[in-house]
Amino acid sequence: MIVISEVIHPVGLELLRSFPVYYDPDLYQRRAELLERVATADALIVRNHTAVDAELLRHGPHILAVGRLGVGLNNLDIEALRQRGIAVIVPYGANxxxxxxxxxxxxxxxxxxxxxxxxxxxxxxxxxxxxxxxxxxxxxxxxxxxxxxxxxxxxxxxxxxxxxxxxxxxxxxxxxxxxxxxxxxxxxxxxxxxxxxxxxxxxxxxxxxxxxxxxxxxxxxxxxxxxxxxxxxxxxxxxxxxxxxxxxxxxxxxxxxxxxxxxxxxxxxxxTPHIAGLTAQSQQTIAEAVAAGVTTALLKAGKTP
CATH class of the missing domain: 3.40.50.720 (NAD(P)-binding Rossmann-like Domain)
Structure with a gap:
């Protein structure tokens, strides 16, 4: 299962269609529900509002990959992810x-x-x-x-x-x-x-x-x-x-x-409301890169669609 807790360009969903996906662009606003959803997740895809911290990782023991729909990493506990050996997919340069x-x-x-x-x-x-x-x-x-x-x-x-x-x-x-x-x-x-x-x-x-x-x-x-x-x-x-x-x-x-x-x-x-990197083209490129990276990480870990 791939959990996507924030908005993603439709091309990303299309590229991930061979895996089971739970997509709710507002899930990040409901922390308790998010923690329940990640319990069975193999991967998590977020933007900058979802706090991927030690608490979330404790609730997501099966997470193998985290995709970031953007380039800032302030909402990701990189050290905790590294200790768990979780792949972090960041589309550097996409926007x-x-x-x-x-x-x-x-x-x-x-x-x-x-x-x-x-x-x-x-x-x-x-x-x-x-x-x-x-x-x-x-x-x-x-x-x-x-x-x-x-x-x-x-x-x-x-x-x-x-x-x-x-x-x-x-x-x-x-x-x-x-x-x-x-x-x-x-x-x-x-x-x-x-x-x-x-x-x-x-x-x-x-x-x-x-x-x-x-x-x-x-x-x-x-x-x-x-x-x-x-x-x-x-x-x-x-x-x-x-x-x-x-x-x-x-x-x-x-x-x-x-x-x-x-x-x-x-x-x-x-x-302006944090939109400098938000264009139709950049969001498609970001979604493509993250979807490809998450797919690769899951396949490498033996997770088949």
């Missing part, structure tokens, strides 16, 4: 194009004031704004050089944007002309800064009062990685003091954020 297009598309729209101009025009105004900025020859600081950071850098180059990259875990992968000598220099030298690193003890609140002080007043911050990378109170203070031109946040420290939301009151802050 890199979606996120890269979000980053560069929103960057251009923000710098050209297009959202504001579109709203004003629909309200009956005809204001020909001449203060929008081109992104050509500006500097984009990319923090993290995994599949998504690489996708952003490649597309930025096509737009003739200068690229600065910092990722101490992948230094040798970064072209010499793109390498930033330090994270501090990247913050200080970039017109736009985009975050593409996992959340861990080193990256928690990496955007904080000290690092914000290094940035230019006309710098733009884009976060599509994890909300906890940014100290939102420090960011709000910086923005209200006109020490940053703006922020584009697809992820938040708490999702959904509390209401009222101070950042939502600022006109130079754009907020």
């Amino acid at each position: 890199a194009t979606a996120v890269a297009e979000y980053v560069l598309g929103s960057l251009i729209i923000f710098r050209r004031h297009l959202m504001t101009l579109a709203r004003h025009t629909k309200e009956g105004h005809w204001k020909r704004d001449m203060k929008g900025n081109e992104v050509k020859a500006t500097t984009l600081g990319i923090v993290g050089f995994g599949a998504t950071g690489q996708a952003v850098a490649q597309r930025a180059q096509a737009l003739h944007i200068r690229v600065k990259v910092h990722d101490p875990t992948k230094t040798q992968m970064i072209p010499q002309t793109w390498r930033s000598t330090s994270l501090e220099n990247l913050y200080a030298e970039s017109d736009h800064i985009t975050l593409h690193v996992p959340l861990n003890t080193q990256t928690f609140h990496m955007i904080n009062p000290q690092t914000l002080n290094l940035m230019r007043p006309d710098a733009l911050i884009i976060n599509t990685a994890r909300g906890e990378l940014v100290d939102e109170q420090a960011l709000w203070r910086r923005l209200t003091q006109n020490q940053l031109v703006g922020a584009i946040l697809d992820v938040r420290e708490h999702e959904p954020p509390s209401v009222p939301d101070p950042l939502a009151t600022l006109p130079n802050v754009w907020l």
